[in-house]
Amino acid sequence: SAVISQKPSRDICQRGTSLTIQCQVDSQVTMMFWYRQQPGQSLTLIATANQGSEATYESGFVIDKFPISRPNLTFSTLTVSNLSPEDSSIYLCSVGVGQGRYGYTFGSGTRLTVV
Amino acid sequence: QKEVEQDPGPLSVPEGAIVSLNCTYSNSAFQYFMWYRQYSRKGPELLMYTYSSGNKEDGRFTAQVDKSSKYISLFIRDSQPSDSATYLCAMRNGGSQGNLIFGKGTKLSVKP
Numbered sequence: 001s002a003v004i005s006q007k008p009s010r011d012i013c014q015r016g017t018s019l020t021i022q023c024q025v026d027s028q029v030t031m032m033f034w035y036r037q038q039p040g041q042s043l044t045l046i047a048t049a050n051q052g053s054e055a056t057y058e059s060g061f062v063i064d065k066f067p068i069s070r071p072n073l074t075f076s077t078l079t080v081s082n083l084s085p086e087d088s089s090i091y092l093c094s095v096g097v098g099q100g101r102y103g104y105t106f107g108s109g110t111r112l113t114v115v
Numbered sequence: 116q117k118e119v120e121q122d123p124g125p126l127s128v129p130e131g132a133i134v135s136l137n138c139t140y141s142n143s144a145f146q147y148f149m150w151y152r153q154y155s156r157k158g159p160e161l162l163m164y165t166y167s168s169g170n171k172e173d174g175r176f177t178a179q180v181d182k183s184s185k186y187i188s189l190f191i192r193d194s195q196p197s198d199s200a201t202y203l204c205a206m207r208n209g210g211s212q213g214n215l216i217f218g219k220g221t222k223l224s225v226k227p
Contacts, residue, residue: 006158033215042119042217043159043203058214092158094215100207101166103149104215106158 001097002027006107013083013114020079021110023093028073030099034066037090037109046091049076083114118142121204121218130227134191138204138218141185145216146209148180150189153201153220162202163189194225 005024013019023032034046046066047055055068070076080087093107121138128134136150147166151159163178165171165187171178177190187206191198201220 001161004158040123040219042219043205043215044217045214048214097161101147103147103161103164104205105161106151108158109156111156 001103001105002029002095004093004095004105004107006093006110008110009108010111011113013112015083015085015114017083018079018081019083019110019112020077021091021093022077023075023107025074025095029095030073031096032070032076033094033096033104034068034076034078035092035094035106037092039089043092046078080112083112085114088112088114118216119204119206119218122221123219125222125224127224127226128194130194130196130225132194132225134189134194134198134223134225136189136191136202136204136221136223138187138206139185140187140206140216142206142208142216143182143185144208145206147207148178148187149205149215150176150178151203151205152198153203155200159203194223196225196227199224 003026032049035043037043046061047057049055049068049070067079090109092109094104097103119140150163153159168182175192179188201222203220204218205215
């Protein structure tokens with residue numbers, strides 16, 4: 001299965017600023033997925049990123065707050081904009097194994113703390 | 116009713132015990148069922164994957180899916196302290212790379 005390198009692993013940011021998270025996959029994949037994991041909550045899908053097209057956002061997530069880039073088949077970034085303490089979470093990227101037929105691989109996560 | 120329900124625990128067992136972790140779900144369209152293990156400050160690691168109903172065994176781990184009851188289980192035999200982690204169930208429907216729906220996770224502690 002694919003190996004994902006995600007960075008940064010953690011960051012502490014001031015409110016009102018932005019954080020960009022990068023994910024690099026060691027093989028070409030059609031779709032990349034971005035999740036948020038809030039304390040004590042399930043992982044929640046933020047958006048699906050396809051190369052060469054706009055990301056598809058889930059209900060409750062908007063492009064202005066979570067802009068995503070997908071410049072090629074091995075790389076994607078998620079920016080969390082205009083940070084507030086409520087954005088403090090773990091953010092994870094993921095790709096499908098066998099296009100999702102055999103599960104999904106996750107990056108190691110980015111732990112964001114907004115102060 | 117949430118789509119996926121999972122008891123968050125925590126669950127504490129002695130080393131060598133058999134551990135049973137469970138999830139229930141409400142969406143009968145779910146076809147793919149997964150179990151992930153997540154250590155503290157790490158990303159989820161895929162443990163078991165099952166398509167539709169049935170059992171699957173991999174070493175000390177057994178996954179069971181009962182679609183008629185909308186119930187999935189993960190059994191860990193001869194549990195070890197290194198099994199101490201949060202276990203997440205996840206599932207999706209049969210569409211192409213559909214959205215994974217996760218349980219909240221069960222925190223397991225195996226005491227030596």
